[in-house]
Structure formats: structure tokens, C-alpha cells
Amino acid sequence: MANLSDESLNILFGEARTFSVWTREPVSDKTLRDIYEQAKWGPTSSNSGPARFVFLRSQKSKERLRPALAAGNVEKTMTAPVTVIIAYDLKFYETLPKLFPHNPAARDAFSRNPQLVEATAKRNSSLQGAYLMLAARALGLDCGPMSGFDNAKVDEAFFGAGKCEDCEQEFFPEGHVKSNFLCNLGYGDRSKLFHRSPRLEFNEACTLL
Numbered sequence: 001m002a003n004l005s006d007e008s009l010n011i012l013f014g015e016a017r018t019f020s021v022w023t024r025e026p027v028s029d030k031t032l033r034d035i036y037e038q039a040k041w042g043p044t045s046s047n048s049g050p051a052r053f054v055f056l057r058s059q060k061s062k063e064r065l066r067p068a069l070a071a072g073n074v075e076k077t078m079t080a081p082v083t084v085i086i087a088y089d090l091k092f093y094e095t096l097p098k099l100f101p102h103n104p105a106a107r108d109a110f111s112r113n114p115q116l117v118e119a120t121a122k123r124n125s126s127l128q129g130a131y132l133m134l135a136a137r138a139l140g141l142d143c144g145p146m147s148g149f150d151n152a153k154v155d156e157a158f159f160g161a162g163k164c165e166d167c168e169q170e171f172f173p174e175g176h177v178k179s180n181f182l183c184n185l186g187y188g189d190r191s192k193l194f195h196r197s198p199r200l201e202f203n204e205a206c207t208l209l
């Protein structure tokens with residue numbers, strides 16, 4: 001297997017930063033679809049793919065989000081070309097006959113065990129959010145992940161009952177989709193970055209047994 005070049009690794013990790021200030025360059029719907037087409041291949045347990053992604057592109061949809069945001073996250077979110085709600089579907093097991101067809105018992109094993117459903121949905125949607133960020137970086141975009149918001153307010157505004165006028169598809173109105181975290185997407189303004197914080201060294205974070 002070929003390794004990625006140092007340049008590619010820097011795009012994904014070494015020089016990839018968390019952005020709060022964005023250039024005016026827009027992000028097309030095709031780019032958002034291309035990001036998903038890469039991110040969807042990341043592994044999840046039982047191939048369950050519990051994450052659901054809501055891409056907020058319009059000012060109108062951003063305004064629905066605004067009241068849920070922590071004060072420090074308002075400006076960066078309202079000025080980002082796109083904000084993604086990374087959510088999870090607590091009824092993800094309904095898709096297992098399609099996604100995990102070689103184990104017909106999987107659906108019922110989850111449907112009988114709400115604790116397993118919640119742990120699986122949270123763990124794997126977090127992973128899928130990370131795959132989405134790496135896919136976005138691989139396709140030249142920058143990310144600004146955020147957990148500083150009120151999940152209950154986001155769930156009420158986006159996953160509550162009622163018809164969403166500006167949604168492409170109506171797959172989350174029945175109360176079983178919950179927000180995990182948010183991520184701004186766009187082309188970041190590198191001139192506005194502050195000094196990068198260090199990371200733990202290998203010996204601080206890892207051990208070899």
C-alpha cells in the first residue's frame with residue numbers, strides 16, 4: 001500500500017487547524033455531496049452508520065440554529081459558508097437489513113437494547129463526524145468543530161415535529177434523531193489563526209504493551 005505524501009498528511013493533520021474566521025469563498029452543494037461520498041466509507045460498528053448530517057447553507061437555516069449557540073460560537077457560525085449538525089438516529093437499527101444483510105439478527109439485537117443503541121449511536125456518530133472532517137480537509141476545506149451549544153434546543157429546532165420548509169428531504173421529524181456536535185465548514189482565513197496549542201507527546205498519551 002502506498003503511503004500518503006508528507007504534503008497530504010499535513011493537509012489532514014500537521015497543518016490542519018480549527019478555523020473561526022472564513023474567507024468569502026462559497027462551498028457548493030456538489031462539494032458537500034463529495035465530502036459525504038468519502039466520509040461514508042469510514043468504519044462503524046455493525047456497519048450501522050448511525051450519523052445523520054444536516055448541512056445548513058442558508059441564512060434562514062442558520063437563524064434557526066442561532067438561539068442554541070454559546071455566545072462565543074455565534075459569530076464564527078453565522079459567517080461560515082456551511083454549518084453541519086452531526087446527529088445520530090436512535091432508530092439506526094431499522095437500516096441494518098440493508099447495511100448488515102449477512103446478519104439478520106442484528107436489527108432485533110439492537111431494538112431490544114436501548115442502552116446499546118444509545119452507546120452505539122453516540123460512539124459511531126462521533127467517529128463519522130471525524131471522518132467527515134477528514135474528508136472535508138482532504139477535499140481542500142477547513143473545519144471548525146463545536147460542542148458549545150444547547151443540544152436540546154437544536155433537537156427541538158431541527159428534529160422536532162413539524163414540516164421543515166427548506167429541507168431537501170424530511171427524514172428527521174419524528175424525535176428519534178439527536179444532535180451530537182456541530183462543525184463549521186468553509187475556506188478558513190489563515191491570517192486570523194492564533195498560535196497552535198501543543199499536543200501530548202507519544203509517551204504521555206500512549207503506551208506500548
Ligand SMILES: Cc1cc2nc3c(=O)[nH]c(=O)nc-3n(C[C@H](O)[C@H](O)[C@H](O)COP(=O)(O)O)c2cc1C
Pocket residue numbers: 016017018019070072073145146147148149181196197
Ligand atoms: C468536539 C469538539 C468540540 C469543540 N467545541 C468548540 C467550541 O464550542 N467552540 C470553539 O471555539 N472551539 C471548539 N472546538 C475547537 C477546539 O478547541 C480545537 O479543535 C482545538 O483547540 C485544536 O485546535 P487546532 O485544530 O487549531 O490545533 C471543539 C473541537 C471539537 C473537536
